Amino acid sequence: MTPETLARLAVARAHRDLSDLARQGVGGSSSGAGARERIESARRLRVMVNELVDLVVLGEALGGTSWEEITRALRRMDAATVRAEYEDAVSEWRGTPAGQAQKAIDEARGLDAWYRQHREDADPSAGNPVSDLLYVD
Structure with a gap:
């Protein structure tokens, strides 16, 4: 199981x-x-979206996408700054032990089931969108 695949699994979970x-x-x-609860709920969504963006960037970097392309996609100006922002996380994920395969397979199957349960007509018709990432049935 590659670090890139594990990052993409984390993206699906997010x-x-x-x-x-x-x-x-x-x-x-x-x-x-009340106002406080509504604002806090919206703030939690914003935090989760930011974490999702970070995970997608991580997966792309682990997959070999250039920092220039990542920087353009983020609508940022300086690839060196973006790379510096993410390089510690990329290094950490590159060091992820490969022995997590069964746990990843089980999680992918659970995410597939969640997707099938919540899928609407306008969504992609993939039956096993996450397991297909792992090449698992």
Whole structure:
């Protein structure tokens, strides 16, 4: 299991968690929550989105995407600054032990099941979108 694959699995997990939290926000629209609760809930979503962006960047860097391309996608100006921002995390993930295969496979299958349960007609029709990343049935 490569560090890039593990990072992409973390991205899928982050997408799921973000979706679940956003759906809870819709469900609580008429709950009578106060301003503080509504703001805190929105802030948690923003934090999760920022973490998701970081995980996607990490996966792309581990996959060999150039820092120049990553910098353009982030709409930033200086590739050296972006690289410096992420290089410690990239180094850490490169050192991830490869022996996490079964745990990753199990998690991928769980994410696939979550996707099938929540998939709507406009979503991609992939039956096993995360397991396919791992080349697992």
